Every structure is written in C-alpha cells, then in structure tokens.
Amino acid sequence: MSGSQCCSNPPTTNPSSGAGHLQQLGGLNSYVTGSPDSKLTVIFITDVYGSEAPLLRKLADKVAAAGFFVVASDFFKGDSYVPDDANRPIRVWLQDHGPDKSFDDGKAVVEALKSSGISAVGAAGFCWVVVVELSKADLIQAAVLLHPSLVTVDDIKGRLVRKDLSKSFSWTVRYNVEDEEAVKRADEAHRDLLDWFTKYLK
Template identity: 40%
Template sequence: MATSQCCANPPTLDPVYGKGMVVDNFGGLKTYISGALDFPKPAVLLVSDVFDGSKAWIQNVQKYPLFYLVCTSPLYFTWLVVSLIYVVVPDFLYGDPMPPNDFSQFPTWIQKHGPAKGFEDAKLVIQALKRKGVSAIGAVGFCWGAKVVVELAKSDDIKAAVLLHPSFVTVDDIKEVKVPVSILGAEIDLTTPPEVTKQFEEILSTKPEVPSYVKIFAGVQHGWTVRYEVTDKASVEKAEEAHKDLLNWLNKYVK
C-alpha cells in the first residue's frame, strides 16, 4: 500500500471555530484541539492507529493524517460549521509510534502501547471533556484506536462510536457494545477480514436496542481512510466516502 501523503499542501492551523492548538496536558496527554471553547457543545475524540502518536505529529502537527481529516476535509469542515464541534486528538502513544516500515519491532512495541493502556488514558480524556461541560461525546478509532473506542462503547461515557478498519476488536467486544456504533471495514484486510466484520454485523443485528451501521468497502486495504495517495483519485474518493459515513453517524447521534 502506498504511503499516505495527506498533507502535501499543509494547511494553516485555523479551523472555522477557533484556532487549532497543541496543549501539553489534556487528561494527562499532549493533545491537538480544534474548536471554540464555548460550552455546552458536542465533542469528538479521535484515536489514531499505531503509526500516529507521534513525535512527528507533535513536532509538526500539519503532517498528521488525522489533523488533515479534522481541518482540511471539506466534509469535516462542513460539519464543524454546522455543529460547532469540539475535537480532541490525544497522543495516546506518548511520542513513540510504531515504525512504519519495520514490523519486526511490533511485538516489543505493543507491550509498551497496548490498547488496554490506551483505554485507561482515554477514560481520563473523557473525564477532562466532561469537566469542560460538553453536551455529548463521540469517539472515532482507526485500527489500534478502534479497540480503544470499542472499550469506551461498552459504557455510557460516550454517545456513539465509529470503528474504521479495526484491529484487536473481537466478537465478544461487539457483544458488549451499548451505544450506537458504525463499523467501516476493508475488503482487503488481514487484520479484520470481511468475514469477521460480517460476524460483527450479525451480532449487532441481534441487538435492536443498539443502532448500528456496518459497511465493507470494496477494493481497499486496511488503513485506507488515513493512508492514501492524494494524487490517486480512486483512493481519495474511497477515503472521502468513509469520512462522510463517519460524519453522518456522529452528526446523527452526538448532539
């Protein structure tokens, strides 16, 4: 899969409702924040994959793919305008992302950065958001981050969840989900193959009290929503389709 170049033309840190900023301590974590500080309003927590914690992000937030999603995607821009949303992107990996081209390090790396640790940190971030007086919280997780978010979705700490090309998420996790959940999977994914995603869908279909939306994107690989070539029209269209789906879900349930 090609390396993402989401920010070939880096934007300025100037979201519609307040300049984006990096703060050293939000719930104990260095965090990128976007949105005006007038509450109550809804908030969204974004949880990255294993590659983006990250020293590169902290040093130059404009290169961070999720920053690109928050601040330059026309779809997200539109939703910011409509909902006056408050977005937080914490560095759950403490400036120590997984090296992207050397998976031999993964067994050692994951011992330091397991999703269980991310979940414990996420609860502190949720508490910090609630102290600010937010009206509702949604959570979006990419790959590793999806496991963190599905753990949050087992309680009423958040109002809705979106899992994109999830890793580590199990059938038992899905059985415990209590809030509206959208799962966006890839057709080409060894981490969570389509047949597993379909199992998730089958389980959710037995839980009418939990609104759900499950979609498998044809012809894309794991990570396609944040790791794509901006010069590849088809890749951009697939990523933007997923972005639109996640925004529609949050706009429906996080109010």
C-alpha cells in the same frame, strides 16, 4: 490491530500540520480543533503513527467544521511507531502500548472534557480497540470504527457503533492523495463518519 497492512503507507508526520493547536487534556498532549464553545466532542483514537499525521489532522479539521470540538490525543506519549526502527518491530512496540493503558488514558481525556462542560462525547477509532472499550464502559455516546481489528461482534452488540471496513487498511487517513479512487473512498468514509456523529451526538 493485525495483518501486514496495519503499518502500510506510513505518513510523514508534521507537528505543525492542521488548523488546530496543542492542548493538555487528561494529562496528554492533544491536538484540538473546532470551537471550544461546542458542547459536542469527537475524540480521535489514532493508529500506531499517532496524532501528528497530516491526513488525520485534516479529517479532524473537517469534523470540527461541522460543529464538533475534535480531540486527537497523543496516547503514545511521544513514542509513536517508527517503521524504520529494525530493533523495534511492531510486535515489540505493541508490548509497550497495550489497550489497557490506552483505555485509562482515554477515560482521563473523556473525564477532562466532561468536567469542562462537554455534554456529549463520541470517538472515532483508526484501528485501536480502545474506542470499543470506552463504549462498553458507557464513557462515550457513539463510536465509529474505521478499519478495526481485534474487535468481535459481541464487543459492539447493542451499542451505537458504526463499523467501516476496507481491503486497504490505510484507506481513511493514510491513503495516496494522488490516487483518485483512494481519495473518493476516503471521502465517502469521512461523510459516513460525520453523518453518524451528527445523528447520534447532536
């Protein structure tokens, strides 16, 4: 996660948004959506704004409608980044939310899912490098990185990882819904994500 666009176009979070509900998984509050009978799960590793972003939940619901059980856990434990907090700029906030801790939490979520009978797990990362670490540890079967940062080619070599890039960092879950071109680019990325997980998890 780096660069001036990382925190651009912050969402207006809404804990009531989405068609899913909250559930404890691996010790984390998690937004879950889709049929609990599905044996295929996609975990969303959110950006710094967390799992209450309405467009993120809208995408989770879209993936769920394709037959997946989707989980967006609160890896920041109620402490998502607040851009208006002048006393805690992003560099300071990141010191409290390093990838190592998020990896441990992600591993706990994956283990909780597998213990409940889930047969295949994929993960979509919206910047956060944790998806790569879960893949390298063979905890997930497929991954999609949307506007990733702090990731090298060696990190994903030989793994089922799709990497999507754009000049606009917020293009998939923080786009301007009134910008037709931005909506079109987001929809294309969402279709690519679905195609990837359909191919490698189903």
